[in-house]
Amino acid sequence: xxxxxxxxxxALGDILGKxxxxxxxRDDLLPFSFGGxxxxxxxxxxxxxxxxxxxxxxxxxxxxxxxCRVLANICAIEEIPAIMIAAKAHGRADxxxxxxxxxxxxxxxxxxxxxxxxAEAVDEAFARLRAMGRRPYYIYGNRLxxxxxxxxxxxxxxxxxxxxxxxxxxxxxxxxxxxxxxxxATLSGLxxxxxxxxxxxxxxxxxxxxxxxxxxxGLLREGIAGYLREHGRDFDEAAESMIRLETRFNKGGYGLYxxxxxxxxxxxxxxxxxxxxxxxxxxxxxxxxHYLEEEGRSxxxxxxxxxxxxxxxxxYLTESGR
Amino acid sequence: xxxxxxxxxxALGDILGKxxxxxxxRDDLLPFSFGGxxxxxxxxxxxxxxxxxxxxxxxxxxxxxxxCRVLANICAIEEIPAIMIAAKAHGRADxxxxxxxxxxxxxxxxxxxxxxxxAEAVDEAFARLRAMGRRPYYIYGNRLxxxxxxxxxxxxxxxxxxxxxxxxxxxxxxxxxxxxxxxxATLSGLxxxxxxxxxxxxxxxxxxxxxxxxxxxGLLREGIAGYLREHGRDFDEAAESMIRLETRFNKGGYGLYxxxxxxxxxxxxxxxxxxxxxxxxxxxxxxxxHYLEEEGRSxxxxxxxxxxxxxxxxxYLTESGR
Numbered sequence: 001x002x003x004x005x006x007x008x009x010x011a012l013g014d015i016l017g018k019x020x021x022x023x024x025x026r027d028d029l030l031p032f033s034f035g036g037x038x039x040x041x042x043x044x045x046x047x048x049x050x051x052x053x054x055x056x057x058x059x060x061x062x063x064x065x066x067x068c069r070v071l072a073n074i075c076a077i078e079e080i081p082a083i084m085i086a087a088k089a090h091g092r093a094d095x096x097x098x099x100x101x102x103x104x105x106x107x108x109x110x111x112x113x114x115x116x117x118x119a120e121a122v123d124e125a126f127a128r129l130r131a132m133g134r135r136p137y138y139i140y141g142n143r144l145x146x147x148x149x150x151x152x153x154x155x156x157x158x159x160x161x162x163x164x165x166x167x168x169x170x171x172x173x174x175x176x177x178x179x180x181x182x183x184x185a186t187l188s189g190l191x192x193x194x195x196x197x198x199x200x201x202x203x204x205x206x207x208x209x210x211x212x213x214x215x216x217x218g219l220l221r222e223g224i225a226g227y228l229r230e231h232g233r234d235f236d237e238a239a240e241s242m243i244r245l246e247t248r249f250n251k252g253g254y255g256l257y258x259x260x261x262x263x264x265x266x267x268x269x270x271x272x273x274x275x276x277x278x279x280x281x282x283x284x285x286x287x288x289x290h291y292l293e294e295e296g297r298s299x300x301x302x303x304x305x306x307x308x309x310x311x312x313x314x315x316y317l318t319e320s321g322r
Numbered sequence: 323x324x325x326x327x328x329x330x331x332x333a334l335g336d337i338l339g340k341x342x343x344x345x346x347x348r349d350d351l352l353p354f355s356f357g358g359x360x361x362x363x364x365x366x367x368x369x370x371x372x373x374x375x376x377x378x379x380x381x382x383x384x385x386x387x388x389x390c391r392v393l394a395n396i397c398a399i400e401e402i403p404a405i406m407i408a409a410k411a412h413g414r415a416d417x418x419x420x421x422x423x424x425x426x427x428x429x430x431x432x433x434x435x436x437x438x439x440x441a442e443a444v445d446e447a448f449a450r451l452r453a454m455g456r457r458p459y460y461i462y463g464n465r466l467x468x469x470x471x472x473x474x475x476x477x478x479x480x481x482x483x484x485x486x487x488x489x490x491x492x493x494x495x496x497x498x499x500x501x502x503x504x505x506x507a508t509l510s511g512l513x514x515x516x517x518x519x520x521x522x523x524x525x526x527x528x529x530x531x532x533x534x535x536x537x538x539x540g541l542l543r544e545g546i547a548g549y550l551r552e553h554g555r556d557f558d559e560a561a562e563s564m565i566r567l568e569t570r571f572n573k574g575g576y577g578l579y580x581x582x583x584x585x586x587x588x589x590x591x592x593x594x595x596x597x598x599x600x601x602x603x604x605x606x607x608x609x610x611x612h613y614l615e616e617e618g619r620s621x622x623x624x625x626x627x628x629x630x631x632x633x634x635x636x637x638y639l640t641e642s643g644r
Contacts, residue, residue, distance in 0.1 A: 322427060
């Protein structure tokens with residue numbers, strides 16, 4: 001298996017045409033299983049599983065989940081018994097997403113569940129793996145999916161140090177770091193990394209789902225506080241002041257997109273050779289554009305973390321016929 | 323536009339189960355337009371076009387050409403007028419390859435031609451671009467497609483120096499370097515790089531098409547001689563002795579594959595998280611396995627160059643329904 005590593009940073013100049021220098025950190029090129037932020041996060045989960053002495057893996061996500069693809073791939077390589085709990089699908093029913101095909105190929109059994117039935121499905125997955133004599137690990141903690149937020153955050157607290165090292169090596173500073181906000185693991189990790197390094201600075205999460213600002217804020221606060229607690233720190237004013245969330249540009253909810261998102265996908269591929277998908281990266285990058293127009297005029301150097309999703313890019317090409 | 327850079331080298335241990343340490347250079351992760359060897363090669367063509375004072379681009383390939391995708395993307399970014407000449411398609415007629423969709427999205431007009439009519443199509447493309455007041459550049463040289471072999475070879479002569487630097491940094495030497503053999507640009511480039519560096523060593527091309535050994539040998543010899551001539555050297559015995567071509571494992575010809583290739587694709591994705599496509603990389607990697615069994619038992623450390631083709635991997639998943 002790979003270990004998380006540095007990824008290239010693309011300098012795109014004023015690609016958004018608004019007077020900002022835009023940089024993209026290509027975490028989509030992490031050299032394992034089509035890359036993405038979920039490679040770093042999946043590795044953090046697997047390390048945590050082993051540290052706890054567990055030996056089987058339960059994960060949850062929808063049919064086009066990047067995290068589930070990466071975890072299933074690691075489990076196939078390391079021969080870790082695993083069960084995926086799959087949320088009800090969104091998207092076209094007649095097209096199986098590439099991530100779903102890959103998860104099947106990796107040989108991980110899938111338990112379908114309705115959105116209200118996750119806890120029961122987690123119970124069932126635990127029971128099945130225990131019946132095999134295994135000690136299962138659920139990536140999100142307990143059956144209600146809480147208690148493990150700090151583990152996922154570790155990955156991007158580490159990645160933050162890589163970003164800081166890049167800045168030092170290139171003699172420059174990013175005035176803003178921007179990242180898609182979905183589960184919150186990447187955003188809270190970056191914030192914790194900045195707090196640990198003693199360099200608080202603007203880091204914004206661009207929401208790609210319909211989670212309200214209040215709910216997102218609460219979850220993020222919890223995740224950051226959990227991480228800090230584990231590292232012997234309090235959630236103080238410095239931490240509080242670092243939470244920046246932009247929920248206005250979510251295009252109606254998870255998996256939904258419009259012509260403006262589609263135009264961004266075509267623009268970025270054609271003008272920079274960088275693929276973005278409609279669910280996460282293109283929606284968030286478009287959100288960044290609007291955020292900069294409305295609140296970020298003063299930021300000169302802006303770093304966007306490309307969190308991956310190459311299979312979703314090809315799903316989009318297939319769906320759209322482009 | 324990107325400039326060619328170093329890519330990660332994955333250490334896969336004895337992944338082929340034959341007692342060799344296998345390493346894969348991930349040129350599929352070159353950070354532009356889905357990467358691949360054709361990123362380095364396309365950049366060499368564009369540099370050559372500019373050095374000659376030309377300002378329009380003509381390229382030739384089939385509908386799933388990686389090279390044409392990358393060139394079309396560069397031309398879109400740099401606003402270079404371009405025409406693609408497309409060979410008759412292979413593969414399923416009802417599925418448009420992802421590379422073809424991308425080339426359309428990049429706005430490059432396509433001239434279809436039969437395999438006997440390439441020279442006429444090149445003439446027509448020249449005429450069209452000249453009528454726009456442009457000085458067109460055909461990547462393969464004259465209307466018969468010869469005269470430009472040395473340009474493409476430059477890219478991997480440079481990349482060879484990167485490989486040698488990696489070896490030095492890691493205190494080890496590859497006993498064999500292996501690469502898919504299609505147009506010959508990558509193989510001849512690596513050979514010329516080794517000759518220039520004064521470190522002749524085994525570098526083998528695994529053929530992915532039905533070109534005969536004699537024809538392949540002749541083309542390769544021409545390409546290497548052309549490059550050496552440009553760099554003030556003769557094609558001598560040292561150069562002659564470096565040509566290693568394996569044409570036995572081509573599975574019947576370009577674009578053809580069988581269950582053994584399919585098994586290799588699934589094996590590599592599942593056991594290493596590295597995607598390979600049936601037309602180039604998986605076929606050549608399987609060829610490498612057979613080559614090592616038959617002629618390479620003495621090689622300990624073996625480097626395979628992953629020459630990219632991510633869109634072809636997704637074409638394959640679509641075609642095969644896997």
